[in-house]
C-alpha cells in the first residue's frame with residue numbers, strides 16, 4: 128500500500144459516521160464531538176459522545192457478558208484463541224491501523240507501522256500466552272489439617288481510559304491483560320484519537336468475542352470518562368493520562384471503593400557522564416526526548432550533562448536535534464509529525480515562550496520549522512533550552528512536547544540529587560562506560576524504569592507484585608541501530 132493510498136483509506140474511514148459499541152451493537156451516543164486533523168487543523172471525524180445513559184448501558188452490557196457462559200465458561204485455551212484471532216486480524220490490517228493512527232495523532236506513518244501497531248499485536252499475543260498459565264496457590268495451614276487454596280478470578284467490569292499519544296498500543300496494554308483474565312471491558316479512548324479503538328471494536332465483533340465483552344465508548348474526558356470513572360457498576364478503572372485527571376479518578380475511586388490503577392505523567396532525567404560514548408549518548412538524548420514529538424510520558428525531558436563535557440555534548444545534541452526532519456506524517460522521510468491538536472500546540476508553545484521570558488536560553492528550535500510552508504498544521508521543532516533554574520516551570524512541569532532543558536552537574540552525587548529533584552518517577556536514563564556507576568545510579572534514582580546507555584525500549588511486563596523496578600542496559604551496537612527511530616515507546 129502506498130502512503131497516498133493509506134492516507135486516502137484513513138480519510139475515508141474517518142469520514143464515515145461513528146457510533147458507540149455497546150453489547151455487540153453499534154448505536155448513537157447522547158451527543159457528538161469532533162476531532163481535529165493535526166496536519167490541516169480542519170475537522171477529521173465526528174464521533175459519538177457517550178453520556179451517562181450510554182455509560183449505564185455499557186456497564187449493564189459488560190456486567191451481563193461477565194456472567195454469560197459464552198465468555199464466563201469458555202475454556203482458557205478458547206479465550207486465548209480469541210485473543211490470538213484478534214491479534215491476527217489487526218496484523219492483517221496493520222497498514223490500515225497505522226494510517227488511522229497517523230492521521231489521528233499526527234505521528235509519522237512509518238513509526239505507527241514499525242512501532243505502534245506491531246507492538247500492540249505483540250502485547251495481545253503475549254497476554255494470550257498467559258491465559259492458560261493463570262494459577263492459584265495451595266497454602267499450608269498452621270492452625271490445623273486444612274487444605275487452603277486460592278483461585279484467580281476476573282475482577283469484573285473494567286473501565287479502561289487511555290490517552291492520545293500511543294492510542295492503540297496503550298489501549299492494548301490494558302485491553303490484552305484484562306481480556307486474558309476473563310474480565311469484560313469498556314474502552315474509552317482519548318477524544319483526540321478514537322479511530323483505532325473503534326476499528327478494534329469492529330474486529331472484536333468479527334473475530335467472535337461475545338457481545339458485551341469489549342465495549343467502546345467515545346467522547347470527551349469530562350463527560351464520558353468522568354461518567355465511566357464514577358460509575359458504581361465498574362469494578363476496576365485503569366487510567367493512563369495526566370496527573371491532574373489521575374488524582375480526580377483516585378478520589379472518585381476512593382469514594383466508590385472502586386479499584387484504580389493509574390499511569391500518570393513524567394519529567395524523566397537523562398544523565399550523561401563525561402566518560403560516556405558521547406556520540407551514542409547524543410543520539411540517545413535527542414531521540415529520548417523527541418521521539419513521537421516528545422508526546423511520551425517517559426520522555427527524557429531533563430537532560431543533565433557532566434560539566435567537563437557540557438558545551439561539547441550540548442553541541443552534539445543540538446546538531447542531532449537540527450538534523451531531525453519534521454513534516455507531514457504521510458511524507459517519506461518525516462521523522463516527526465505535528466503535535467496532536469491546536470490546543471496542545473498552544474500549550475507547548477506557551478511553556479517555551481514562558482521559559483524564555485523567565486531567562487532560559489533557546490539553544491535550538493522554539494516554534495514551527497521555517498522549512499515547512501504555510502501556516503497549517505501543528506508542527507513544532509525539536510527544542511533545547513539551557514541556563515534554567517531548578518524551580519523554573521519548564522524544569523518542574525511536564526510539557527509533553529519536543530522540548531528538553533539541559534543543565535550541567537558536577538559529580539555522581541550531584542547527578543543523583545538533580546535526577547531525583549522532581550515529583551515524578553516514571554523513568555530515567557544514564558550514559559556512562561563505568562559499569563559500577565551505572566548500576567549505582569539505577570539503584571539511587573527513584574524511577575520505575577531506568578535505562579543504562581539507552582533510552583526508551585519497553586517490553587510487555589512480567590507479572591509484578593509491589594513496586595518492582597526495571598533497569599535495562601543497552602549495548603552500543605543495538606543502540607546505534609535503533610536510535611534513529613526509537614524502537615519502543617514507554618508510554
Ligand code: NAD
Nearest residue numbers: 289290291316317348352353368369372390391392424618
Ligand atoms: P488526560 O488526562 O487529559 O486524558 C487521558 C484520558 O482521560 C483521555 O481518554 C481523556 O478523555 C480522559 N479524561 C480526561 N478527563 C477525564 C475525567 N475528568 N475523568 C475521566 N477521564 C478523563 O491526558 P492526555 O492529555 O490525553 O495525555 C497526556 C498525559 O498522559 C500526560 O500527562 C502523559 O504523561 C500521560 N501519559 C502517561 C502514560 C504512562 O504510562 N504513565 C502514558 C501516556 C501518557
